[in-house]
Amino acid sequence: MSEAIRIVVIAPDLDLIDPDDAHAREQAERSRSLRIGLLESGFNLVASLPSDVFLTERLAQLRPDLIIVDAESDARDALEHVVMATRDARRPIVMFTNDHDSGNARAAVAAGVTAYIVAGLQSDRIRPILDVAMARFQHEQALRQELADARSELxxxxxxxxxxxxxxxxxxxxxxxxxxxxxxxxxxxxxxxxxxxxxxxxxxxxxxxxxxxxx
Structure with a gap:
């Protein structure tokens, strides 16, 4: 099932990162590691996109099965763009970050994130994380449909x-x-x-x- 999953990564453009910014270089390395891990795990990485005002149209064109948000300092802004972009076409959202703030994790899940992963970029962790995220999303969608059907019957x-x-x-x-x-x-x-x-x-x-x- 995993090999067929079409994935879009939402992350800063690596080509625009300031080479003198140590934090930016660290985040760029995380992004590269994530993308390499996805490819090594056999996933179909269809695009890497910035979290800008064009995100909704780009996601509508690409129609990914799963969205990964790879962000740190701008995590909240990136997440807001992704949540708005998937409002009318729900998709599982997995967030990879180094942010250990539990409050931010709860806020992300409340906003629609399926999985919030802190420091989880090891290649051998990526496949099970995404498989579980897909399964959880499908289960939640089934529950939402059951609730909608029950409300309709009522x-x-x-x-x-x-x-x-x-x-x-x-x-x-x-x-x-x-x-x-x-x-x-x-x-x-x-x-x-x-x-x-x-x-x-x-x-x-x-x-x-x-x-x-x-x-």
Missing amino acids: NELSASVKERKVIDRAKALLMERQKLSEPDAYARLRKAAMDKNLKMVEVAQRMLDVADLLG
């Missing part, structure tokens, strides 16, 4: 109950004013709906509206 049930109440009120009105039995009142509503090519609840609601208007 909404349908609620709507059905409301419709039944409207029809029952209209039946009671017919039974009272035209001295009909319940089956006859139901049959009268059903025939009116068929004749007018409307739903029974629509006919019932119109009848109630007229009754309210006339008193």
Whole structure:
């Protein structure tokens, strides 16, 4: 499964790093190590992109299966760009960083990061980390779909109950004013709906509206 995963890495452009900046050189080395580790592990590294305003369009074109954020000092800015870029097309996001602040880790997970990995660039760790991240993301997506389906069923049930109440009120009105039995009142509503090519609840609601208007 891992070999088929299309990965995009979000990281600073290595060609623009100041060679006199020791911290920038260290981060560049981390980025190179990560990319080498991905290739050595057999993953399909389709692109390395900066976290800029064009990220949404680029991700839409590349359609990666997984996104890796490789950032440190600008981790929050990079993460915000990635989260916004994947808002309408959710994808697993794995963040590699040297930031040991647990508060930042919690904030990243709350923002949508699937896995927050601190100092985890050893080649033999990359494959299991990404495989677990993919599995976790798929599990979470399945749970979200189950929740959405449950909400949809609940909404349908609620709507059905409301419709039944409207029809029952209209039946009671017919039974009272035209001295009909319940089956006859139901049959009268059903025939009116068929004749007018409307739903029974629509006919019932119109009848109630007229009754309210006339008193």
